[in-house]
Amino acid sequence: MNKREELVPPSGYYRTFDEWADMSAMKGTPSYLETMSLGRRIVFQPPVGLENPPHWVFRKLSSSVIRERHGNVAVIPGGKVCGIECDIITPDNKLIGDYSLEWKSHPSNRSIWKMDSLPQLHKSETPVAVLALKDSNIYYHWMMDVLPTFHLLKQSGIKPYTYVINGKASAPFQFDSLEMLGISRKRIVLSHPGLHISSPLLVVPRCIGRFRSRWSIDFLRRELMTSSGIKPSAGKDRIYISRERASKRKLLNENEVMNVLGSRGxxxxxxxxxxxxxxxxLFASAEAVAGPHGAGLTNTVFCNPGTxxxxxxxPRLVHTCYPMISGLLGLKHYYLVGTGDKPPEYVDVHDRHADIRVDVKELVRLLDLAGIR
Structure with a gap:
């Protein structure tokens, strides 16, 4: 391929990686999708609250047959990753539709088609992994959706040198956690408009499915806590995670709440x-953790069973993600829905910006129910 051909935008697209893999096998340049972790059937354990019956979000999930997510690794010999959206381009110069930060839009309606030519190509001589995720600057999604893909790569036996992550949304904790996994900053590439890398072995690991998995939690605990030699502090801590510095989902009567919580240690x-x-x-040392729904509760993956x-x-956002973690890890999860107008049952307005105000008398009752005195 000459330099002129290297800069030509894709000539078309495959809707999915599977479609490309089938085509590549017929062309004698096989790519493949390897399933690395199979999702087990799990039973959701609803958290304990003051409501009778429990909130419909928890009732609905606990009555459903669900499986934890599984993982796979797409392997593309001679593949390319291009642009800030991390578009994946096959050796026959076609876009893979379901592998991009723009995966929700139809493959025919992507930003890459607006380009007259692609950026200058950088040819890597080593395997390159693409770990692009839209919300990877959110702590929960980085820890639960991106970092577990390193477990998938390890299972596959592929050892990338370079890792491409979403450059549209980055945060310091990403580099801190990668450093703990042995990935130095120089091996990390943030996607950007001028990105265009080819690799003899391009790999895209992904977690598939809605419900987080015990294998993901085990990986985080093993690689970020045990392997790093992090041990609990002496004594047992009780912590309240404040969101007063956050831009949304603040606890509006935090001072009142802290008066109650502070009296209980x-x-x-x-x-x-x-x-x-x-x-x-901090979380490995905690015997009790309290806080409004938010990314800080992701760290409960480092708590000990029974915490x-x-x-x-x-009332405008009741979510199952942290009760799911607690159930998988053996934590004792309790919940309190704040005051305010409640949407009708089975209507999920999912207002991620809604602030929270709790009834402190109800909080006292919940703490008593949890045996926190």
């Missing part, structure tokens, strides 16, 4: 700016 913590190793140690978790929700 809780201390307020701000996780923003706290080194990742200290966050891990009590108190999660506070707005």
């Amino acid at each position: 809780f201390r307020k913590v701000h996780l923003e700016g706290m080194p990742l190793t200290e966050q891990i140690r 009590r978790v108190i999660e506070m929700f707005s």
Whole structure:
């Protein structure tokens, strides 16, 4: 391929990786999709609250047959990754539709088609992994959706040198966690408009499915806590995760809440700016964790079985993600829905910006129910 051909935009697209893999096998240049972790059937354990019956979100999930997510690794010999959206281009110069930050839009309606020519091509001589995820700057999604893909890569036996991540949304904790996994900053490439890399072995690991998995939690605990030698501090801590520095989902009557929690041995913590190793140690040392629904509760993956978790929700956003983690890990999860107008049952307005106000008398009752005195 000459330099002129290298800069030509894709000549078409495959809707899915599977479609490309079938075509590549017929052309004698096989790519393949390798399933690395199979999702087990799991039973959702609803958290304990004051409501009778429990909130419909938890009732619905606990009555469903669900499987934890599985993982796979797409392998593309001679593949390319291009642009800020991390478009994947096959050796026959076609776009793979379901592998891009723009995967929700139809393959025919992508930004790459607006380009007259592609950026200058950089030819890597080593395997390149693409770990692009739209919300990877959100701590929960980085920890639960991106980092577990390193487990998939390890299972596959492929050892990339370069890792491409979403450059549209990056955060310091990403580099801290990658450093803990042995990936130095020089091996990380943030996607950008001028990105265009070919590799003799381009790999795209992905977690597939809605419900997070125990294997993901085990990987995080093993690689970020045990392998790093992080041990709990002496004594048992009770912590309240504050969101007063956040731009959304603030606990509006936090002072009242802290008066109650403080009387029961809780201390307020701000996780923003706290080194990742200290966050891990903090949660590994906790016997009780309380806080409004937010990314800080992701760190409960480092708690010990039996740790009590108190999660506070707005009536406009009640979510199952952290009760799911608690159920998989053996934590005791309790929940309190705040005051305000409640949408009708089975209507999920999913208002991620809704602030929270809780009834402190109900909080006292919930703490008593949890045995936190």
